[in-house]
Amino acid sequence: xxxxxxxxxxxxxxxxxxxxxxxxxxxxxxxxxxxxxxxxxxxxxxxxxxxxxxxxxxxxxxxxxxxxxxxxxxxxxxxxxxxxxxxxxxxxxxxxxxxxxxxxxxxxxxxxxxxxxxxxxxxxxxxxxxxxxxxxxxxxxxxxxxxxxxxxxxxxxxxxxxxxxxxxxxxxxxxxxxxxxxxxxxxxxxxxxxxxxxxxxxxxxxxxxxxxxxxxxxxxxxxxxxxxxxxxxxxxxxxxxxxxxxxxxxxxxxxxxxxxxxxxxxxxxxxxxxxxxx
Amino acid sequence: xxxxxxxxxxxxxxxxxxxxxxxxxxxxxxxxxxxxxxxxxxxxxxxxxxxxxxxxxxxxxxxxxxxxxxxxxxxxxxxxxxxxxxxxxxxxxxxxxxxxxxxxxxxxxxxxxxxxxxxxxxxxxxxxxxxxxxxxxxxxxxxxxxxxxxxxxxxxxxxxxxxxxxxxxxxxxxxxxxxxxxxxxxxxxxxxxxxxxxxxxxxxxxxxxxxxxxxxxxxxxxxxxxxxxxxxx
Numbered sequence: 001x002x003x004x005x006x007x008x009x010x011x012x013x014x015x016x017x018x019x020x021x022x023x024x025x026x027x028x029x030x031x032x033x034x035x036x037x038x039x040x041x042x043x044x045x046x047x048x049x050x051x052x053x054x055x056x057x058x059x060x061x062x063x064x065x066x067x068x069x070x071x072x073x074x075x076x077x078x079x080x081x082x083x084x085x086x087x088x089x090x091x092x093x094x095x096x097x098x099x100x101x102x103x104x105x106x107x108x109x110x111x112x113x114x115x116x117x118x119x120x121x122x123x124x125x126x127x128x129x130x131x132x133x134x135x136x137x138x139x140x141x142x143x144x145x146x147x148x149x150x151x152x153x154x155x156x157x158x159x160x161x162x163x164x165x166x167x168x169x170x171x172x173x174x175x176x177x178x179x180x181x182x183x184x185x186x187x188x189x190x191x192x193x194x195x196x197x198x199x200x201x202x203x204x205x206x207x208x209x210x211x212x213x214x215x216x217x218x219x220x221x222x223x224x225x226x227x228x229x230x231x232x233x234x235x236x237x238x239x240x241x242x243x244x245x246x247x248x249x250x251x252x253x254x255x256x257x258x259x260x261x262x263x264x265x266x267x268x269x270x271x272x273x274x275x276x277x278x
Numbered sequence: 279x280x281x282x283x284x285x286x287x288x289x290x291x292x293x294x295x296x297x298x299x300x301x302x303x304x305x306x307x308x309x310x311x312x313x314x315x316x317x318x319x320x321x322x323x324x325x326x327x328x329x330x331x332x333x334x335x336x337x338x339x340x341x342x343x344x345x346x347x348x349x350x351x352x353x354x355x356x357x358x359x360x361x362x363x364x365x366x367x368x369x370x371x372x373x374x375x376x377x378x379x380x381x382x383x384x385x386x387x388x389x390x391x392x393x394x395x396x397x398x399x400x401x402x403x404x405x406x407x408x409x410x411x412x413x414x415x416x417x418x419x420x421x422x423x424x425x426x427x428x429x430x431x432x433x434x435x436x437x438x439x440x441x442x443x444x445x446x447x448x449x450x451x452x453x454x455x456x457x458x459x460x461x462x463x464x465x466x467x468x469x470x471x472x473x474x475x476x477x478x479x480x481x482x483x484x485x486x487x488x489x490x491x492x493x494x495x496x497x498x499x500x501x502x503x504x505x506x507x508x509x510x511x
Contacts, residue, residue: 033471038456053372053458054456055372055453056454068363069361069362070362070372167471169472170470172473173470176473192473193474194473222361224361
């Protein structure tokens, strides 16, 4: 029995590659699917020798992973949840890192809304158009709920409103298949390969700003967190080098994210300022 | 067909990332199958040979667990290996080891139940003879396993197929980390979520091809074994 146990032990542990310096980042599918990490992480690793392992899930799940102590860094996009994460003592500080925007996509309609307010109420009142909701507690889903609350004063109900509990990609695939409407981040949309008849219906709205924040999980709370390596990564992201790298990320020639770590106040930025992604 | 030509391109491109993904898939699923089989086959032989209270219950539970959703197994292993879980200190979450553990748990019941089924007719045929010859217990188990080896081998292949094909468990405990824990199935899930449906399907074809090669190789070994098999003394 003993050789067998030894064999099993070797089989299990040898499957893990030699452990270099690495950190684990809990982040969102929107950042991974858009190719952000593929483009910036090799630069960071080349400069520091630190390998970055990204677990990309919805913002809600990413926060839970970080709250369990299973990640060193959290990079997500829902300001209220991020502030709560810091307030609850899971991180010492939140840093602005970049932003892009949400857009509303769908098939062409015979209706020219003058505002997001009008458009959402049009969906809710007619009930003729299928709206696909993420329904997975992600950053995009949280934002979508906030928009319904703000403009329709209530969450939609009815057959036309479908909560599918899936990632952005699966949601876009479904919207494309049934010619439905959905809210998506611009990065995922630009790099999405199955658009079908969908196009952008509403964009460049102050309510559709999509800021990302980054936090190091507090090592006072979880002693195993590699806070030094993690802090090195965060410092790099918000440094000029990192910010330039983020600003240079392109999909099909289009800029995906606007770096904003160095801007003082979020209020001063408007959705249609100098950044081309807007 | 676009998809077929794309998958052929993929195979012959010699793409380093794809190769790494394929190798990790094979390594994780082979290791899980090896561990699960090493435990399930002897345990199955014991179950077949000895009657005790609770045996039927074990069989019922094991059969039911063949239908275990991979996501549930993944969730269980995640909760165990999470830093906030009982085994968190090992730091195994988001490593290939975690994926091996999850797949082992997933396929153990399959190999067990199919092994017991494979051994039943052997037991029926041999038990009187073995009793008459007063064969010692260890030899009895070994003889039965050996003579049922071709059926047991199907059990192992069924387990391997399940391990190679599942996505729910490995994506939860592995995290689908690029270059670390990304396997065939999680790549397919990722590419379809990016809307690259043709690439995803092409990867699916590569996975099926892989399964074909593995099965053909193992059947080849079995055939050679059958041709040259000698009667055990």
